[in-house]
Amino acid sequence: MAARGKPVNLLPPSEFESSFWGKFLKWAVSGGRYIIIVTELIVILAFLSRFKLDKEISELNEEIQGKVSVLEAELPIEKEFRGQQRKLSAADEILNSRYQAGSTLDKLAERVSEEVKLSSVDMGRQVIKVEANSLGEQGLGQLLSGLSIDPTWKSVELSQIQEEPLTGIKFILEITL
Numbered sequence: 001m002a003a004r005g006k007p008v009n010l011l012p013p014s015e016f017e018s019s020f021w022g023k024f025l026k027w028a029v030s031g032g033r034y035i036i037i038v039t040e041l042i043v044i045l046a047f048l049s050r051f052k053l054d055k056e057i058s059e060l061n062e063e064i065q066g067k068v069s070v071l072e073a074e075l076p077i078e079k080e081f082r083g084q085q086r087k088l089s090a091a092d093e094i095l096n097s098r099y100q101a102g103s104t105l106d107k108l109a110e111r112v113s114e115e116v117k118l119s120s121v122d123m124g125r126q127v128i129k130v131e132a133n134s135l136g137e138q139g140l141g142q143l144l145s146g147l148s149i150d151p152t153w154k155s156v157e158l159s160q161i162q163e164e165p166l167t168g169i170k171f172i173l174e175i176t177l
Contacts, residue, residue, distance in 0.1 A: 097125075104128070104152070104177065111146035115139025119170075130173040133164075140169055147175065 016022040101123055108128070112118065115135045122129040134140040147156045153175050160172040 107150065107152050108147075108175075111143055111150065113139050113142050116143050126177055128173075128175040128177065130175065131170075132173070133167040133170050135168045137169065140171060144173075147173070153177065 014022075017026070104123070105121070108121070108130070112132075116139045117133050119131040119133060120129075121131075132143075134143070144156065144158065147153055155176040157174045157176075158171060159174050160170075162170045164170050
């Protein structure tokens with residue numbers, strides 16, 4: 001058997017084969033077809049992966065719908081629970097403010113001497129208004145100085161003062177917490 005050698009081309013080479021477009025056409029016919037095949041394979045894989053992704057999306061949507069149904073079923077219990085939490089926090093706030101009012105009144109009572117009689121105490125969140133009578137100036141002075149040096153009170157103001165013959169000195173204090 002004879003060995004294969006170089007192919008014999010009896011036609012003279014044309015100018016087109018040696019030009020850019022000729023070389024490009026020769027490459028496109030031989031090597032370019034592999035690129036086209038690879039590109040087609042990529043497109044087919046993308047098309048097939050679309051089915052897988054659609055299946056995953058539908059499964060995730062079903063899972064979400066299941067969780068939404070559970071949450072909707074639990075909604076009345078959740079509302080009741082949150083309502084109870086609001087009631088408990090309101091009760092806790094009331095209890096804490098009552099305790100503070102009691103301790104504030106105790107601190108005020110510590111400063112009142114025997115000469116001073118309290119007529120009324122109006123307590124707000126920031127201001128305490130005290131109406132009282134004192135038998136003498138010394139009792140009023142002790143009360144004012146005692147309240148003024150106590151760091152619990154931001155300010156102590158004597159808003160009204162009158163001297164009455166039967167009850168002594170009638171005055172109104174405004175104490176800022």
